[in-house]
Amino acid sequence: MGRAHGIKRVGAIPTLLVAIVAIACIVTALSSIFSAYRPPMDAAVIPGSAPDRSFLSSLDRFLERGLGARSRLSVPWTGSAEDLDRGMEDRARSSQVLRVYVYDMPEKFTLQLLRLFRDTYKETANLTSNGSPVHRLIGQHSIDYWLYADLLAPESQRLLKSVKRVLNPTEADIFYIPFFTTISYFLMEKQQCKQLYREALSWVTNQAAWKRSGGRDHVLPVHHPWSFKSVRRFMKTAIWLLPDLDSTGNWYKPGEVSLAKDIVLPYVPNVDACDAYCLETSWSQRHTLLFFRGRTKRNAGGKIRSKLAAALQNEAGVIIEEGSIGEAGRRATQKGMRSSIFCLSPAGDTPSSARLFDAIVSGCIPVIVSDELEPPFEGLVDYRKVALFVPSVKTTEKGWLVSYLRAITARQLSMLRGHMLEFSRHFQYSSPAQQLGPEDLTWQTVAGKLQSIRLHIRRAQRLVDGGRNVCTCDCRFANGSSAAIF
Secondary structure (H helix, E strand, O other): OHHHHHHHHHHHHHHHHHHHHHHHHHHHHHHHHHHHHHOOOOOOOOOOOOOOOHHHHHHHHHOOHHHHHHHOOOOOOOOOHHHHHHHHHOOOOOOOEEEEEEEEOOHHHHHHHHHHHHHHHOOOOOOOOEEEEEHHHHHHHHHHHHHHHHOOOHHHHOOOOOOOEEEHHOOOOOOOOOHHHHHHHHHHOOOHHHEEEEEEEEHHHHOOHHHHHHHOOOOEEEOOOOOOOOOOOHHOOOOOOOOOOOOOOOOOOOOOOOOOOOEEEOOOOOOOOOOOOHHHHHHHHHEEEEEEEEEEOOOOHHHHHHHHHHOOOEEEEEEEEOOOOOHHHHHHHHHHHHEEEEEEOOOOOOOOHHHHHHHHHHOOOEEEEOOOOOOOOOOOOHHHHEEEEOOOOHHHOOOOOHHHHHOOHHHHHHHHHHHHHHHEEEEEEEOOOOOOOOHHHHHHHHHHHHHHHHHHHHHHHOOOOOOOOOOOHHHOOOOEEEOOOO
């Protein structure tokens, strides 16, 4: 019995081994299949993955993945402006989603300019007149890229649900002009750039959608005050995406820009954002009362800077440094802002500067000395929660500003700091674009203008010779909140 039992057990071993080997082969085969699998380019963004906030790395991926080719998905309109008008009226208007049609412009206005920036970034040491690297300055104003990249991204990769790209112009609420005006201004020879501007103007104004509305429902990114300057007066009815309104009239002609028509967008921050952990651990390490690093000699409203520097000289707890936005300057600015309680944010050549947004994402409370400033998205966010607005005339008095800041109570300080992280996300462009990020707030602001845009389009279409002009007496005002031109 024992021997027979033993023979039976010996016979079972090969059978067990065969089963194990078979299972191993199956596992190996499945493993090789899954290891060879790569998610397609249009695969959804992994939930919780960190957004890319670098213009360069995001642009590299955008170009390498050929996402620019998705602009060709837009269906060109070949009919008349009147036919387009009827088509747009026939569709339902019940959707709460802003529908944006992105023009498929020739690549010389779009992808060729993006490639020009990418391919020359490391090879050039060009500086602007104030000593700032040209490519870093372009990055500051790269709002046109971030909006374009988000609109062209596959829907599976987009997080914004309040705005949707449509491929048929009859379905659109808004028409987006994807012309990279800042890149062309800084990286092209002057006459070549002006010629490109004229060609872009001709291309856009010959579109049926422009003729239908007179451009009132078109969005034009001109975020650097010099960009598109030679011809933009011919497109002043469009919604301009601006760094500020410059109501002094130094950069925009009277009547060209207004809060009613246009949208102020934040600069792209020059420094890395201080996250929740960074903010929490840095509060006790901020020993500088007031910090400023930048150019103290500027034009227009920026002349206040030299007066501030003189008034703050030798004040305890105050650091005023001269510098530009090169890489060394960027690191020095980031270090200074993260170790300071307040950051001075005076006017520059225009009423705004990137310093305001650098300060907020660094957790440094901005002290805004710019009486003409119109900050971005003010209809959606209240800057008084994170910033101090002080009159220019007072700040140049010796000792006034330091006394004012030292009088801020611990409770007031805590309240201002408490909103920093919440506000920071409003100024961080990224891929994919985030909810309540600057891309999202841009389109929310555009959506808020739709009823007024449609009113002025319809009014212009029905006016007869001798009828009252679209312009009102408000047009006599300079640029600013009083002017309203559609």
